[in-house]
Amino acid sequence: MKINEIFVEKVLTAFIKNELYKFNFSRGILGLSGGLDSSVCAFLAAKSLGKTNVFALIMPYGDTYPQDVDDAREVADLLGINSRIIDISPMVDAYFKIFPTSDRIIIGNKMARERMSILYDFSVREKALILGTSNKTESLLGYGTLHGDMASAINPIGDLYKTQIRQLAAHLGVPTKIIKKTPTAGLWPGQTDEKELGMTYKNIDMILYQLVDLRRTPADLLKKGFDKKNIERITRLIKSSEFKRKLPPIAKLSWRTVGLNFLYSFDREK
Amino acid sequence: MKIGLVQSSPHLGDVQKNLKSHFAYIEKAKKENVQLIIFPELSLTGYTLQDLVEEVALCPDSDPTFKKIKKASEEISIVFGFVEKKDNGLFYNSSAYLSDGEIKNIHRKVFPPTYGMFEEMKFFAQGKNFHTFSTPFGKTGMMICYDFLQLGACYLLFAGGSDTIIVLSAAPGRGYSEEDKFESSNMWESMGASLSRFSTSFVVYCNRVGFEDGKVFAGGSFIYGPAGNLMAKARYVEEEFLIHDINLDEIAEVRKKRLYKRDDKPEIILEALKRIISSYED
Numbered sequence: 067m068k069i070n071e072i073f074v075e076k077v078l079t080a081f082i083k084n085e086l087y088k089f090n091f092s093r094g095i096l097g098l099s100g101g102l103d104s105s106v107c108a109f110l111a112a113k114s115l116g117k118t119n120v121f122a123l124i125m126p127y128g129d130t131y132p133q134d135v136d137d138a139r140e141v142a143d144l145l146g147i148n149s150r151i152i153d154i155s156p157m158v159d160a161y162f163k164i165f166p167t168s169d170r171i172i173i174g175n176k177m178a179r180e181r182m183s184i185l186y187d188f189s190v191r192e193k194a195l196i197l198g199t200s201n202k203t204e205s206l207l208g209y210g211t212l213h214g215d216m217a218s219a220i221n222p223i224g225d226l227y228k229t230q231i232r233q234l235a236a237h238l239g240v241p242t243k244i245i246k247k248t249p250t251a252g253l254w255p256g257q258t259d260e261k262e263l264g265m266t267y268k269n270i271d272m273i274l275y276q277l278v279d280l281r282r283t284p285a286d287l288l289k290k291g292f293d294k295k296n297i298e299r300i301t302r303l304i305k306s307s308e309f310k311r312k313l314p315p316i317a318k319l320s321w322r323t324v325g326l327n328f329l330y331s332f333d334r335e336k
Numbered sequence: 337m338k339i340g341l342v343q344s345s346p347h348l349g350d351v352q353k354n355l356k357s358h359f360a361y362i363e364k365a366k367k368e369n370v371q372l373i374i375f376p377e378l379s380l381t382g383y384t385l386q387d388l389v390e391e392v393a394l395c396p397d398s399d400p401t402f403k404k405i406k407k408a409s410e411e412i413s414i415v416f417g418f419v420e421k422k423d424n425g426l427f428y429n430s431s432a433y434l435s436d437g438e439i440k441n442i443h444r445k446v447f448p449p450t451y452g453m454f455e456e457m458k459f460f461a462q463g464k465n466f467h468t469f470s471t472p473f474g475k476t477g478m479m480i481c482y483d484f485l486q487l488g489a490c491y492l493l494f495a496g497g498s499d500t501i502i503v504l505s506a507a508p509g510r511g512y513s514e515e516d517k518f519e520s521s522n523m524w525e526s527m528g529a530s531l532s533r534f535s536t537s538f539v540v541y542c543n544r545v546g547f548e549d550g551k552v553f554a555g556g557s558f559i560y561g562p563a564g565n566l567m568a569k570a571r572y573v574e575e576e577f578l579i580h581d582i583n584l585d586e587i588a589e590v591r592k593k594r595l596y597k598r599d600d601k602p603e604i605i606l607e608a609l610k611r612i613i614s615s616y617e618d
Contacts, residue, residue, distance in 0.1 A: 073516040077509075077552055077573055084345075084547045225550075230512075329386035332549045335349040 067275050069230050071237035078222045079114035085220045086115065086195050088336035095194035097181055097215075098122040098141060098149065099252065100134030102244055103223060104199040105141045106231050109238040110222055111197055112145040120147040121194050125181045128155040131252060137244055144241070154180045174253035178214025186217075195219045203228040203267065206274055207300070208307020209251070209259065216310060227271040265296050273300050337473065340370040341557045341578040343570045345546025348382030351392050355380065355401055358416065361577065362408055368579055372473060375416040376544035376557075377481050377506040378429060384548040385419065389459045393421035396432065396439055409434035413471065415542075417480065417504045419460075420444065426461035431478050431504045433471070441469045443478035447486050453508070453551070454482075466492040473538070474499025474584060481505040484527055484541070494535040495602045499562075499587050501531065505543040509554035509573070517572045521556045525566075533564025536590045536597060538582060545575050562590040 086094060094111045098104045111120045124138040135151065142149035157180050158173075167173065189196050198218025200210055202225055210216040223231060228249065235245045249259040249267065260266050273292055276282040277300070282290075284297045313325055322328050342361045347353045358375060365373040377383070380401070381392040396402050405414060413435040420430035420442065428444040444463025448456030466489055468477040477493035477500075484490070484503045493501055511519030524541060532539040538561060545555040557570040559580050568580035591597060 067512065068514055069512050070514050070516050073513075073572075076516075080573060081547055081550075081552065330388065331348055331384040331386060333348050333384065333547070334388065336347065 067227070067230065067271070067279075069226070069233060071234050074226070074234055075110070075113070075238065078110050082111055082114040082197065082220070082222050085333075088333060089195060089219075091193065091195040093119045093121060093192060093194035094197045095121040095123065095185065095189055095192055096197040096199060097185055098124050098138040099199075100124075100131070100137035100141070100244070101247060101252075102228075102235055102240070102249060103201055103231060104138075105240050105244050106235045106238060107197055107199045107223055108141055108145060108147060109235075109240055112147055113238075117146040118148070119194075120145070121188070121192050122147055122149040123181075123185060123188060124149060124151045125154050125184060126151070127158060127177055128153060130255060134252065137241075137247075140241065141244070152184055154184070170254045170257075174251065175211045175214060177253075178211035182214050182217045189219070197222060198224060200224055201228050201231055202226055203271055203274060205311060206278060206307075207263070207270070207303045208310045209263065209303075210310070212310050215251075227274065228267040229271045264299065269293075269296060270300065273297060277301070277304070337372070337584060338368065338370045338579060338581050339473075339540060339559065340365045340368065340373045341540065341542040341559070341570065341580075342373065342375045342379070343543060343545055343555050343557045343574075343576045343578060344376065344379070345544060345553070345575060346376075346379050346382045348384060348548055349388045349392055350382075351380050351394075351401060354382070355404070358405065358414075359408065362412060362414065364577065365579075366412055370412065370579055372413040372415070372471075374502060374504070374540060374542045375414075376542050377417040377431070377504040378419065379416045379504070379544070380418040382548065383506040383544070383553070384551065386455075386459060389419055389427050390421075393419040393427050395421050395423075396442060402432075405432075406434055406437055406439065410437040415478070415502055415504065417506075422461075427459065428463060429456060429460045429480060430463070431480055431502075433469070433476065433478060433502075435471065440471065441467055441476075441478065443467065443480065445480040445483060446489060447482045449482040466496065468493060468496035468498050471500070474587065476500045476502060479503045481507055484531075485523065490527075490531050490535070491605075494531075494537070494597075495600060495605075497597075498535055498537045499584070500538040500540065501535065503539065503541040505541060505557075507543050507554055508551040517556065518552075518554050521554050521572065524556070525558065528558055528560045529564050529566070532560035532562060533594075534596055536562045536587060536594055538562055538587070545573055562587045563594075 122142050126135050196219045198221030200216050204210045287297050415433050417431045420428040430444045433441040446463045448460045450457035468475040475497045477498045509518030513519040528539050540559050542557045544553045556572045559568040561567045570576040570578040
């Protein structure tokens with residue numbers, strides 16, 4: 067599972083530059099949370115495009131996580147990239163004033179989609195393409211908000227597990243305190259990914275790597291001594307989140323249907 | 337004799353743009369006295385074509401683009417990849433060897449991969465043959481990408497008397513490795529080393545670079561000599577024009593010591609294959 071950081075950096079920085087240029091963009095924009103994934107993405111983008119061509123939006127909900135805002139700022143300053151802080155609380159509060167709820171998932175999803183909405187708006191304002199910051203662990207477990215933090219134009223880090231991103235982060239020079247930070251989706255105060263998922267990322271990634279990359283079966287993993295409950299939980303999460311990794315099905319009526327047999331590449335004629 | 341390998345990144349679906357870049361490389365090659373310039377698989381069209389296949393297809397005998405490249409081959413031998421439309425209405429993932437202003441050979445990919453991330457047989461018909469043909473580089477045979485990973489295909493070029501084997505490729509990198517390359521690059525390299533050694537032929541592998549729909553074409557083009565020795569190697573992932581001077585005398589030199597060609601028994605293999613085929617159970 068170990069990656070060669072130098073090679074991965076070379077591939078990912080080339081990918082960012084190449085994809086942007088194909089679509090006639092020279093600038094990239096991303097949401098910077100102060101966490102590991104978006105910091106790594108910002109480092110890659112700055113190395114690939116040059117600091118003046120990267121725009122980071124820091125989008126806290128009021129003063130809920132002041133430390134994260136400070137960390138995000140620190141990354142932006144360290145890289146010398148452009149950044150802007152936008153407080154999403156006025157928009158989110160206005161909505162929940164009309165449709166109140168105490169469901170933390172509903173509130174978290176709304177916030178993630180508010181950030182997405184602002185990113186897409188600024189993408190046009192700044193003529194910058196949106197860089198996705200979802201990793202392979204989240205994507206396989208469905209641990210993200212559909213059309214929220216999972217939305218982007220291109221995603222440089224989507225085929226790296228969380229633990230591999232940690233490895234890459236150290237090589238890129240991401241500040242140690244960010245690498246060591248407890249991962250959180252920031253859904254509510256005190257929330258951490260590992261607590262919510264009930265396992266450490268190290269364990270999750272080891273199981274995912276065996277199941278997905280090496281195509282081992284749950285039975286194989288059981289024999290190898292992995293915890294039965296963890297294997298079952300991960301297998302269930304992968305299955306139940308398939309819809310987050312796909313475009314919605316279209317009822318086929320004609321001979322030729324978008325998505326099924328009207329087939330063109332994303333990079334067509336670029 | 338100088339060979340030039342163009343490890344480039346074609347524009348997906350834009351034949352005219354690619355043609356221009358082919359000519360730029362051809363001009364460069366001529367300046368360097370290169371006698372044979374080789375482009376990667378589907379170099380005129382890009383790889384992930386899907387439904388673009390029919391829009392970018394060419395008929396070698398009548399197409400004006402093809403005529404232009406033919407004309408350029410009066411001065412330098414040119415190998416490139418394109419989508420071929422045959423009179424039967426089918427489309428092939430093909431490669432052409434042009435020289436002296438003529439088409440010396442066309443190879444149609446016999447093994448278009450269709451599994452996992454690959455879906456070539458959804459869009460392409462399959463070629464049915466592996467040829468060797470005479471060139472200034474001795475008896476030459478062409479393969480396209482996955483053809484090269486088939487033992488049978490390699491054997492056919494060997495049995496056909498190959499001196500030089502040209503492989504055009506659009507191979508995406510796959511798999512982590514702790515080395516500074518994709519794990520999948522090892523697969524091509526080990527076949528290059530083995531086939532060159534056991535066919536006592538030059539093996540010239542030209543892979544592309546660039547990105548299509550997230551696929552990262554791995555580069556790492558190479559030339560192995562007839563003793564199985566690595567002679568030249570391009571970088572991974574990055575664009576490069578690799579030029580290398582080869583000495584054809586090495587072939588005869590190696591064959592003094594390694595008699596695989598003399599000792600090949602195609603008749604026995606053919607009869608054995610017939611027996612195997614006649615006893616298929618499924």
